[in-house]
Amino acid sequence: PAKSIPQKEDKAEKNSTTTVVANVMIGIGNKPYLRGEGPGLSWEEGVAMNFIEIGKWAWSPPRKNASLTVQVYRNDQDPDQGGKVEIRPGEKIEITPEFS
Numbered sequence: 001p002a003k004s005i006p007q008k009e010d011k012a013e014k015n016s017t018t019t020v021v022a023n024v025m026i027g028i029g030n031k032p033y034l035r036g037e038g039p040g041l042s043w044e045e046g047v048a049m050n051f052i053e054i055g056k057w058a059w060s061p062p063r064k065n066a067s068l069t070v071q072v073y074r075n076d077q078d079p080d081q082g083g084k085v086e087i088r089p090g091e092k093i094e095i096t097p098e099f100s
Helices: 005-015
Strands: 017-022 032-037 051-052 056-059 068-074 085-087 093-097
Touching: 017 068, 085 093
Parallel strands: 017 093
Antiparallel strands: 017 056, 032 068, 051 056, 068 085
16 A cells, blocks of 8 residues: 555654744844744743844754744844744744834
8 A cells, every 4th residue: 555645744844853044134233033932942031043144044943843933033122023933843934024
């Protein structure tokens, strides 16, 4: 019998790394932070995102295939006006935050 496709997809997802990418020109001396629910995150204090290239920052949880709910903050103070974003396990999501 043929293997069912959903199992293959589940397996691929488990091997993928959940990644949050912020596309933001935030200004020299400023940094995007993530707050949220999931491994390594809390709503009380953010974690700094890693600089990838100009206008692009990324972060992945310590457990690579975790599901997350996140919100980007500028300098861990100003929240993204777009609100909270839910991320499925193994998903790579790009956010373009807007700050007031």
